[in-house]
Amino acid sequence: MNVRGILAIYKFEMARTGRTLMQSIVSPVLSTCLYFIVFGAAIGSRITEVDGVSYGSFIVPGLIMLSLLTQSVSNASFGIYFPRFSGTIYEILSAPVSYLEIVIGYAGAAATKSVILGTIILATAGFFVDLHIAHPFVMAGFLILTSVTFSLLGFIIGIWADGFEKLQIVPLLVITPLTFLGGTFYSIDMLPSIWQKISLLNPVVYLVSGFRWAFYDKGDVPVVASFIMSMVFLGFCLALIAWIFRTGYRLKD
Template identity: 75%
Template sequence: MKLNYYGIRAIYNFEMARTRRTLMQSIVAPVISTSLYFIVFGSAIGSRITEMDGISYGAFIVPGLIMLSLLTQSISNASFGIYFPKFSGTIYEILSAPISPLEIVIGYVGAAASKSIILGLIILLTSAFFVPLHVEHPIWMLFYLIITSITFSMIGFIIGVWADGFEKLQVVPLLIITPLTFLGGSFYSISVLPSFWQKVALLNPVVYLISGFRWSFYGIEDVSLLVSLGMTVAFLAISVAVVIWIFKTGYRLKK
């Protein structure tokens, strides 16, 4: 199947241009928020907890903080990107244009994922000013960065289609994703938890994402790398399946 690259590029460039217009909100604000986490957790808590799994506490929390920003921003960027055309009514022009559902998804999800990847790399560079940092497996780090951004941008796309009001765009990131990330080992290793709570923590899907991402930095993991990788790919597959169903049924797009 030949893709309509002009259509994909038009959607992608429009979304990226919106980021440039809202640079303070899209890039600067998340970086400042993450820097504050470094100051509060790295300095205040780090003075009491010097190491975690043999890694200085400030450096230990870097992957978790990047993942926190990555998940929330991927969802927010993608959900708003598809919701606004629904809100303004221009979604019908997009659906009637000579562009396939696949190309629409590539345009919107690709732009949202690109923003998140750029943000993740900026936060990674910023963290080097606060803590000594090294990445043992840079290729795997980039892989996790990219696949997580794509997966949660896809989830954001689904939320944007589902939402029928601006307030619903924030429900999942604020009430579900952020708490799961905080409880998913962003600021600690789940190995320090009592046995019962370790088993409960394994029910949290974000644990697998953070564990694999942290392994790419320091070679330490809370769960097996293969399990972490399998869960990450499973999230992506489920998201793709839901998006296919949305376009097949026209769920909240054509009704």
């Protein structure tokens, strides 16, 4: 395995984060603070508790998940799309690095940024609400698993996109709506029966629920279902990436 090659890509991507600190870290943290103020304080003050948890605390896992999904996708997609756009991808493709090593480098860096971001948002949340994490290791596990999975999805989008507009379409028109409708700000138990059933088709429901279970020992779906769903999605992304590299789709054709 070309460990130095992986590290070169990883460090390059992490250095990019350092150069774009405002965009990569400060902006999502500020957005999350605004959510806390609007939903937690302004609206939350009118909602007493959800499943025995104060509304402000209830939305913390969902908010972290919201940032995690959007940032993982946008970081990883931009990371691989930009070399394609600028032409510097030639160097990656002509280097003695395997496809797996390329993915580890790019998706690994994007996932690392997301985990750092999630941790910062978690710490920020501590300033607004009382936090209690019932299963810290499960929480960390879901944090990492979700970051990796959505970074892989971002990598796929970065390969598929042939313009900056397409790069934005999936995070804006798919990920964000699914996250908002995935129980970020509410429990799906609060929905009418038919919408509860429809919500179960939304994969983000399982991610938010599993993450929330790690905090409060309560979720919309069993934690095992959340875990299985996460693994299925991870497997799907890996299979798609394997196909991309096997066929050279948008890279070598």
